[in-house]
Amino acid sequence: MDIGEDRVIALVDMDCFYVQVEQRINPELKNKPCVVAQYKTWKGGGIIAVSYEARAHGVSRNMWADDARKLCPDLQVARVREAHGKADLTPYREASVEVIEVMSRFAVIERASIDEAYMDLTGSVQDRLKHMSVQDITPQQLKSTYTQGFPQTSTSDPSEDARRLRGLQQWLERLSSSGQSSRAELCLTVGALIVEEMRAAVEEHTGFRCSAGISHNKVLAKLACGLNKPNHQTVLPLGSVPELFSTLPIRKIRNLGGKLGTSVKETLGVENIGDLTQFSKVQLEQHFGEKTG
DNA sequence: CATTACATTCCA
DNA sequence: TGGAATGTA
Ligand SMILES: Nc1ncnc2c1ncn2[C@H]1C[C@H](O)[C@@H](COP(=O)(O)OP(=O)(O)OP(=O)(O)O)O1
Ligand SMILES: [Mn+2]
Ligand SMILES: [Mn+2]
Numbered sequence: 001m002d003i004g005e006d007r008v009i010a011l012v013d014m015d016c017f018y019v020q021v022e023q024r025i026n027p028e029l030k031n032k033p034c035v036v037a038q039y040k041t042w043k044g045g046g047i048i049a050v051s052y053e054a055r056a057h058g059v060s061r062n063m064w065a066d067d068a069r070k071l072c073p074d075l076q077v078a079r080v081r082e083a084h085g086k087a088d089l090t091p092y093r094e095a096s097v098e099v100i101e102v103m104s105r106f107a108v109i110e111r112a113s114i115d116e117a118y119m120d121l122t123g124s125v126q127d128r129l130k131h132m133s134v135q136d137i138t139p140q141q142l143k144s145t146y147t148q149g150f151p152q153t154s155t156s157d158p159s160e161d162a163r164r165l166r167g168l169q170q171w172l173e174r175l176s177s178s179g180q181s182s183r184a185e186l187c188l189t190v191g192a193l194i195v196e197e198m199r200a201a202v203e204e205h206t207g208f209r210c211s212a213g214i215s216h217n218k219v220l221a222k223l224a225c226g227l228n229k230p231n232h233q234t235v236l237p238l239g240s241v242p243e244l245f246s247t248l249p250i251r252k253i254r255n256l257g258g259k260l261g262t263s264v265k266e267t268l269g270v271e272n273i274g275d276l277t278q279f280s281k282v283q284l285e286q287h288f289g290e291k292t293g
Numbered sequence: 294c295a296t297t298a299c300a301t302t303c304c305a
Numbered sequence: 306t307g308g309a310a311t312g313t314a
Contacts, residue, residue: 017314038296046295048314062295080297087297113299113314258312287302303310 004216004238006184008121008191011221012103012199012212015230017115018049020208021095022078033057033072037065038080038087044069045079052230089114098206106198116225118218121191128190134176137189139168144199145192146228147171149240164232171235188214188235195233222254245274260287 014020018036023029033054037045044065057072065077081088096114103109107119150167157163175182175189191214203209212233213224223244224236236244250273251261264285270276 013314039294042294048296064295089297115314255312260311298314300313301311303308305306305308 004184006122006187007216008125008187008214009217009221010107010119010121010191010195010212010214011112011116011218011225012119012195012202012210013116013225013229014099014208014210016049016051017095017208018080018092019051019078021092023051024095024207025091026078029076029078032076033059033074034076034078035059035065035068036078036080040079043067044077048080095206095208099202099208099210102202102205103198105201106194118221121194121214122187124194125187125190128194129186132190134172134186137172137175137193139165139172141193142168142189142196144196144232146232146234148224148227148234148236149243184216185237185239188216188237192233192235199233219254223248223252242274245277246272248273250276260285 019029019034022036023034031053032051033056034051035047035054036049037047039045042064044067047059047061047063047065047068050059050061054068054072054075057075059068059072059075065075069075069077081091092114096111099115100109100111100117103117103119107121107124110118112118145168146164147167147170150171151163152170157166171185172189175186195212195214199210199212209231211225211229211231213221213227213236214233215221215224215236216238220236220241224234227234227236249271250265251257253261253273256264264276265271267285268276268279
């Protein structure tokens with residue numbers, strides 16, 4: 001049977017990347033509400049990257065720096081350097097190369113943008129599984145991993161990380177008690193081990209933090225990556241997809257953020273990705289090659 | 294007044 | 306085959 005996909009795919013995306021690059025150049029900016037803006041003259045410049053401290057004040061991309069300062073009075077504004085009257089993105093490009101070089105020691109990397117890359121870990125996972133089993137996996141090896149859909153029960157936890165850990169423990173317990181049927185889930189978990197090591201190496205060698213998603217295809221990996229930013233990674237097993245999709249706006253799926261997504265929504269009269277499962281493949285709008293549901 | 298950059302697909 | 310449209314970072 002060829003139901004889901006058996007591959008293990010990861011997507012690693014740097015957290016507020018240009019901000020981290022500027023913070024490494026000027027350490028005074030670290031741990032502060034901070035943005036990167038370009039073109040100073042008009043309203044203080046347009047913001048293209050925002051630290052998580054600044055996001056807590058409501059600052060976002062596309063804002064003018066002058067407007068952002070109204071929301072966050074002690075906002076630090078780093079500026080994109082200019083060369084020949086044009087924005088000079090060289091420092092960010094070079095930082096990107098540093099990151100890719102570290103990641104390439106772990107897997108074959110497919111660069112998807114200046115701050116993110118996909119990788120197929122299927123082979124590496126199979127190799128590791130020859131020398132290990134479920135019992136060898138501990139929560140300590142997955143310190144920054146969320147397992148989407150877990151914990152399944154809702155008790156009150158003392159902290160967000162306690163909740164994460166409870167979910168992870170439930171997940172590992174289920175893995176070891178459900179025999180062979182959860183081979184795909186085991187592969188994702190081993191993939192998460194590899195990605196934990198990769199992300200630690202990236203931080204050690206570049207100083208930059210990132211988040212990651214681990215799932216069975218690129219669309220799901222990208223989606224998973226965004227679920228627990230910053231500085232965390234998320235495993236998205238196939239079994240957790242229906243619940244996630246049931247409340248997920250169509251525009252959140254890669255390639256459906258624009259006019260196509262809006263037209264799908266309006267033509268079929270649906271809001272969430274999960275609503276699309278009631279339609280068959282026959283009703284493809286001469287524009288679909290990629291899906292997941 | 295967003296800006297800059299890049300990939301893919303469509304189509305004359 | 307190259308410019309326009311689309312989508313994303
Ligand atoms: N519209 C844009 N115009 C110019 N530069 C952009 C734009 N969007 C993103 N960038 C640049 C700045 C970002 O730091 C970098 C990576 O983008 P992206 O991954 O979407 O956000 P981010 O890394 O700043 O935050 P996050 O933590 O949410 O990933 O690319
Ligand atoms: Mn990013
Ligand atoms: Mn990105």
